[in-house]
Amino acid sequence: MSDRRDELPLPDYDHLPVPALRDRIRSLTTEQLERLLAYEQEHADRMPVVTAMRARLDQLAQGATPTEGRHDVRPEQHGDTRHGSVVGDDTSGPPVNPPPHGEPSQPAKPKGDRQV
Template sequence: MSDAERDGLPLPDYDHLPIGGLESRIRSLGAREVEDLLAYERTHADRVPATEVLTARLDQLRSGADPSGGDPGAVRPEQGRGRTGSPVSPATSPQPFSPPPHGTPDQWGKPKGDRT
C-alpha cells in the first residue's frame, strides 16, 4: 500500500496505534471502514490481536450494532501532550521531620545507648 493509500485509512496513523487504543477507536467506524482496516492489517503486520479486535467489531456491526459517537482522529492518550501531574521541586517538597537513624552529613546519628 502506498503512502496515499495509507493516508486514506479511516484511522490516522493506524500503523502506530497500539492494540489497547484500537478497540475504542474503531467504535465510531462503520462496517466498510472496519473492513478496510482489516484488509490492511492482514496484508501488512497481520497482528493476531488486531485482527481479532477488528473481526469482532465487524461481526457486531453486521449483527446490527450501530457505530457510536466519537472522533477517530481525536487526540489519543498514547500521543500525550507532554508531562502531566504536579511538578516536583525542592520548593514543593515537604521538609523532613527527623533525620534517618544513620544520620546525615551535617548531623550525626544518635547512639542507641550503652551496649556492654
C-alpha cells in the same frame, strides 16, 4: 492488495498502538472496518488487532452502531494533567536516607540470646 496507507479510514493507522486502535475502530462503519481489516491482514497481521476488528464487526452485525470519537486525542501521548498536582520542594515528602552500608538501623542480637 487493498487500500493504500494514505486512503485508510484512520489517520496514522500504522503508528497507533493496539489500545488506541481498539478505541478508534468503534467509530468505523462495517465497510471501513472491513477495509482496515484487509489492510491489517495483508501487512502486519497482528493477532490482537485482527481479533479486536473481528469482534467489532460481530458487534456491528448484531446491530451496534459506530460511535463518535475524537481522533485528534491520542491516549498514547501525554497531555496536560487535569487532576494532578505539581510536585516541588514545598510539596514533596521528606528525603529518604538509608543507613550507610554496614551500619544497620537495629543492631543484630547475639545468636545465643533467646527470649522465652
